Amino acid sequence: MFNSVTHSAIFVLDQDEAIEFYVGKLGLEVRSDVDLGFMRWLTIGVPGDAREILIEKAAPPAVSEEAAGQVRDLLTKGALGLGFILSTDDCRKTYEELSAKGVEFSQQPTEQPYGTDCAIRDPFGNHIRIGEPPAVEGEITAEVMKRWEEENG
Amino acid sequence: MTSDEASPRGRGQATERSNRWLLRARDAMDRDYAEPLDIPALARLAHVSEGYFIRSFQATFGETPHRYLQRRRVERAMALLRTSDRSVTEVSLAVGFNSLGTFSRTFHAIVGESPSAYRRGRVPQPVPSCFAMSWNRPATGLRIPDRQRSVSDKPASALKP
Numbered sequence: 471m472f473n474s475v476t477h478s479a480i481f482v483l484d485q486d487e488a489i490e491f492y493v494g495k496l497g498l499e500v501r502s503d504v505d506l507g508f509m510r511w512l513t514i515g516v517p518g519d520a521r522e523i524l525i526e527k528a529a530p531p532a533v534s535e536e537a538a539g540q541v542r543d544l545l546t547k548g549a550l551g552l553g554f555i556l557s558t559d560d561c562r563k564t565y566e567e568l569s570a571k572g573v574e575f576s577q578q579p580t581e582q583p584y585g586t587d588c589a590i591r592d593p594f595g596n597h598i599r600i601g602e603p604p605a606v607e608g609e610i611t612a613e614v615m616k617r618w619e620e621e622n623g
Numbered sequence: 624m625t626s627d628e629a630s631p632r633g634r635g636q637a638t639e640r641s642n643r644w645l646l647r648a649r650d651a652m653d654r655d656y657a658e659p660l661d662i663p664a665l666a667r668l669a670h671v672s673e674g675y676f677i678r679s680f681q682a683t684f685g686e687t688p689h690r691y692l693q694r695r696r697v698e699r700a701m702a703l704l705r706t707s708d709r710s711v712t713e714v715s716l717a718v719g720f721n722s723l724g725t726f727s728r729t730f731h732a733i734v735g736e737s738p739s740a741y742r743r744g745r746v747p748q749p750v751p752s753c754f755a756m757s758w759n760r761p762a763t764g765l766r767i768p769d770r771q772r773s774v775s776d777k778p779a780s781a782l783k784p
Contacts (some may be wrong), residue, residue, distance in 0.1 A: 483639065485768035539635050547683060548649070552753075576650035577753060589753050595646055599753060 479515065479524035480553045481545050483594045485512050488525045491593050495571045496556075516556065521555060546595045553596040561586040561602035644669040645683050648676070652692045654757065656699055657719045660692060696720060697733050698760040704738055705745040711738045733761045 482488040492498045492514050503523045504511040511534070513522040528541035544550050558564045561579045565588050569575065576597070577589040587601040648665040665688055666676035680688045696718040703714045713736075715726035730738050 529654065542635065542639050543642065546646065548646045563722040574647060574650060576653050577756075578654055587753075591650060594642075595643055597753075 475521060477522045477524055478528050478554060480592075480595070480596050481523055481528050481541055481550065481594075482592070483542060483545070485525055485527060487593055487621055488512070491523070495568065495573055505557075535541055540565070548591065548595045548597060550596065553592070553598045555599040555601055558600055558602050561600055564588075564600055641669075641671075641679060642683055644671070645676075645680050648680065648688065649684060649691060652695055655690065656695045657717060659719070662688060692719075693729055694760050695732060695756075696735070697730055698756060700726070700730060700738065701734070701741065701759060701761070702755060704742040711742075714738065 489500060489512070497517075498514045499517050501513040501515045502511055508595060512525040515522045520552060528538040530538060533541070551568050565575065565579050568590065574591045575588060576591055579586050581590040583592060583604070585604045587599055589599045592598055597604075648669040651665060651668055652660060660682050662673050662676065665675045668692060669676050669680070671679060677687055680691070684691065699718040700714050703709060704711075707714075709717065711727075715723050720726035720729070727738060730741075734741055
């Protein structure tokens with residue numbers, strides 16, 4: 471029925487500041503930056519990757535001033551949930567490079583069964599994760615699943 | 624108060640700045656829970672005085688910074704108890720507690736059972752750590768989801784052989 475996810479979206483407080491962060495610090499690129507009159511259609515993406523992320527402001531008339539205030543309140547409290555997950559070949563190196571640029575981390579690189587990952591905050595409170603796949607792919611084989619079932623009775 | 628803060632939108636912006644600075648301090652607790660974090664350092668991250676930091680953190684996130692850090696450390700201890708074979712003492716030090724006694728009291732007060740009783744029967748959870756950290760951080764009081772409870776409704780002491 472569907473082919474792919476083409477766009478996802480995050481809320482920000484300021485679109486120019488979002489470009490400074492996502493393009494200037496994280497190295498993403500602007501895909502569309504169009505003044506539609508009623509809104510600024512701003513999308514970003516990872517160079518070479520098809521997916522785009524809409525950088526949207528919560529503001530009237532799309533939502534009421536009251537609702538926009540609630541969104542901004544939740545956003546800056548870090549309560550809006552996961553923005554998206556970026557993949558990298560080297561999580562620790564990325565952590566060092568972004569730390570040097572003053573990017574705020576909410577989790578240091580951590581080894582996990584699914585790879586190595588860490589987490590950052592964007593300037594507004596969005597939770598963005600950075601993940602490095604494990605060196606050996608396909609570790610959870612049928613054999614592993616069988617062993618887990620046996621171990622767990 | 625600046626003229627900016629006299630309008631509703633200005634007050635909203637002031638709240639949003641405050642939220643974001645407090646979130647920076649909360650992130651520091653999530654990131655560096657194993658370090659000897661203190662209120663003065665966290666208050667500096669939030670650009671406010673110590674007293675105001677404690678009050679505004681509680682107003683914003685629903686609990687004091689000290690309590691937030693305790694529950695973060697206990698959550699990380701719960702994860703280590705589930706996924707490693709390190710001793711309870713090692714776990715307590717690894718998550719930032721200075722003494723086993725304080726760790727055990729805090730853990731029991733928050734989780735409702737002792738660290739060693741909690742460890743029995745738990746298995747590793749195959750989900751990204753951030754979600755484990757968010758969703759396993761023990762709730763205030765004893766509102767632990769049913770599947771997280773001890774294997775019996777009896778007090779943990781009754782489970783000992």
